[in-house]
């Protein structure tokens with residue numbers, strides 16, 4: 422019952438039943454499962470991942486023959502104007518995380534009983550069929566009816582989605598009713614594996630209901646048609662897309678307020694939450710949880726937020742906070758006009774800079790900021806963003822405060838992918854938003870797919886690749902000679 426179970430169980434349980442394979446699910450999350458997860462987890466992951474360890478342990482104790490944990494890289498065809506809808510890195514790699522836990526291996530998890538096909542739901546049914554055939558064959562069943570079973574699973578998933586759509590309409594009507602009475606409604610912005618699991622979300626939904634308010638989960642929010650891919654173009658995580666669309670819904674509905682649930686050490690949310698804050702125009706609550714979060718803390722925060730919302734509605738406050746859009750540009754926009762500075766991520770950036778110069782794009786590598794505490798970057802960043810993000814942003818801010826800095830003459834390069842799933846692909850977006858908030862109007866140049874406006878060009882990329890491998894070789898030679906003295910006996 423962990424992670425993507427709520428999204429995909431209508432599909433997979435139907436699939437296995439059609440083939441005559443009995444499915445058993447782990448127990449509902451309880452204190453025992455949580456505690457076992459905490460005992461088993463071999464590294465500091467987020468709370469939902471820790472709970473997932475407990476669920477796998479629970480299944481092993483049920484003496485099952487196989488444990489099915491697919492690698493789910495994305496959730497299907499992208500919507501809302503985006504080209505990708507990927508899941509978080511840890512969700513994608515859950516089977517590997519489980520395999521790497523010695524305590525689960527001791528309990529009996531092994532390569533024979535773990536079924537973990539790699540599924541890209543946007544690659545079409547043939548790909549899913551191919552992967553599921555291998556899974557079914559591994560269990561010793563005939564693969565003849567796999568296609569039909571998948572189709573049956575899809576029909577059931579569509580029925581499930583249809584029910585959610587109906588609920589969405591009900592939810593929207595409720596919001597309108599509350600609006601007429603000037604009463605608040607709260608949108609619980611949480612992923613399905615946390616929103617519907619009271620033991621993972623500290624029962625926050627019931628706390629809102631007990632206080633006499635209506636709480637609507639993100640799945641039931643009418644956000645399907647909200648397209649903000651132009652304003653926030655590089656958001657590849659499906660849950661990030663939903664949360665950003667939900668912010669637009671909050672802004673458009675006076676009586677609807679967001680309660681965002683996030684978890685300590687959640688990589689995507691460290692980026693998504695800050696992007697949400699650059700777009701929200703009304704009071705908004707973020708609750709960060711982990712296994713140490715207690716009821717009292719949640720109650721206090723909720724009560725304070727309810728009071729804020731009441732005053733907000735009481736005085737009919739008008740929002741004036743500025744909304745920011747991510748502004749990124751392709752290389753062609755600055756070629757021959759500006760000097761491009763590349764943050765000091767690694768020595769390979771010197772190769773990248775050399776290639777840019779060869780292509781008549783004036784370029785330099787930024788110097789590392791002398792401030793090891795990275796105070797400038799930290800002062801405009803909240804949440805647990807990763808250190809390379811702080812390091813590169815700090816180098817940019819250090820350069821900006823120098824006397825000769827001129828935004829008409831200089832631009833920054835920040836690498837970004839279109840499909841994630843790592844946080845690196847969000848650096849450029851977040852830097853763009855934060856610089857705008859600080860009143861710095863500097864161009865951020867980024868890369869992207871060949872058919873996108875951020876396309877760097879195949880020939881340039883090939884040269885960059887040569888440069889990167891050359892730097893690798895030089896680095897290898899340096900490591901080879903470094904342990905030895907230049908002049909014997911002088912060190």
Ligand code: SF4
Nearest residue numbers: 467509511684687688
């Ligand atoms: S999205 Fe965040 S909370 Fe969910 S599994 Fe990934 S890191 Fe954990």
